[in-house]
Amino acid sequence: MGPLIPNGIIPADWDSIIAILIGLVFGFVLEASGFSSSRKLAGVFYGYDFAVLKVFFTAALVALIGLYYMDYLGYADINLMYVHPTYLWGAIIGGAIMGVGFVAGGFCPGTSICAVAIGKVDAIVYVIGIMIGVLIFSELFFLFQPLYEGSFMGNITLMDSFGINPYWFIFIFTILAIGIFALSDKIRSKVKKVFY
């Protein structure tokens, strides 16, 4: 069974069409959840709107639990899934730079594309900025290369790095996420409302 395309159940020619369909739903959900609004996105850092946090963690939880149930029931093989490779320092430093970029620009790439679609000028500028960023990175690749290729740890999962049981991890992660949701509601009620 799944994943369908790597296992050859759906021919690879369908890849592009499926890509557009998946993107369509992705864009619709992001936009409808308010991710095309930079002030809503930035709200998570100031406590006046936790939509990002809620959407993000709910999605991660649903996906995690769903994938593991499908793996358990034999519909999909979790070992065949693409695991994002871990480059320790690349992830930390890259993530930190992205964090600054997120607060300064108010978007991340996916949401900026949504905002471009509905005509936000700041998002268009932001996308141009991302392209300039990619350009800078590529032109100065020799500078970033040690960081980009260094401290490679393979396509590892948390089970590989810490030897924890994935099921217990998901359980704890769920409780943690629900705790964060409750906390975020509490914080939000204390912070001065911002309207946008």
Place this chain on the structure above:
Amino acid sequence: MKIKTQTNRHIYWNPYFGGFLLGILIIFTFYITGRGLGASGAMKSSVVTIVDAVTHSHAADNAYYKQFISEDKSSMNNWLVFETLGVLIGAFISGGLSGRIGWRVQHSPKITSKRRLAFALGGGVLFGLGAQIARGCTSGAALSGMAVLSTGGFITMLAIFGTGFLVAYFFRKNWI
């Protein structure tokens, strides 16, 4: 002051509902294609294509561009590029249905549009740089990575939000 009756201009979905649908979509994507969602990849492909079109020899010399250029097929012929096209269409439909389409710059009333655009550009540059170093953005690395419990995904997620909260104070004027 009529703060009490003031509401946000747009009503969006309940975040849990959006998150639930997004989670289902991630499962579906993994089930069909065996990989996660992504967004910054398409921008990388665009940059590579543009550079390749302008100066082919330069692109072929650069160790980074070189990985994404193949002679027989354009680097725009890429899963993520198609997905991003889909995102554009999907967001346009959603925005159109709730009447959110229009040219505008969204910013805090305390700052000018110009300042907002300057910060957007700077933020974009930083994000583009960071996304290349970490090999993925919030959707590709953090969200899709977390769905399969990738260590790198969790580290990236913590780094993005951790730094975000740390530096948020310095940018507060832009948003609040």
Place this chain on the structure above:
Amino acid sequence: MVKKKVAKFLALRYKILALIFIILAGGLVLLPKYKKHEGIKPEELLNNVINPERYISTDALAHKIISKDPSILLVDVRSEEDYNNYTISNALNIPFSKLLNEENEIYLNQDQYDLVFFSNDNFYADQAWILCNRLGYKNIKVLEGGINQWFLTILNPPVPTENMAAIDFEQYNFRKAASMHFGVAYPEQTKEVKEPEVKAVPKKVVTIEKKKEVPTEGGC
């Protein structure tokens, strides 16, 4: 009245959702774990077993050995004693009883060579083949008829009688030439072409990484 009940229910909706999540996540922890079925499915195995392509004939094998085809790796699954007694040149000895020993896995689980299993007849080689196939190892064939057949056809080919077709003579000539290659002396030969039997030198095998078949490039 109904409205009130609905309102009361709605006030609790997040708590209920949270509870559902916790129950679902807890379900993963509590569900009885079972060992995942490793290797291929029984139906697929049956398909592979009845496929005649898993056999290689002695003639084809002889041809490959003589033409020094680098892609084949012979594996003798008989006991060590038999192996020392006689084996086909350059074969590697993995006794059937030790087939699943860990040190042998690097030879079996690879995709560089075409492995050819043989025993005295088909019997043990077939069993070894099925075990390996079940584990998902690729590129394995069985020498049809094993050493016995090898002996009967290649080393000691039956002389065709006058009334047989020309093709049989061709085959005989090939087999005879092959047998000379493998060190059999014929009376009509004036010069003895005795090639020293090359002792089995286990070829270096590059193993393939197990599992983690990463099918596609990544997200962002």
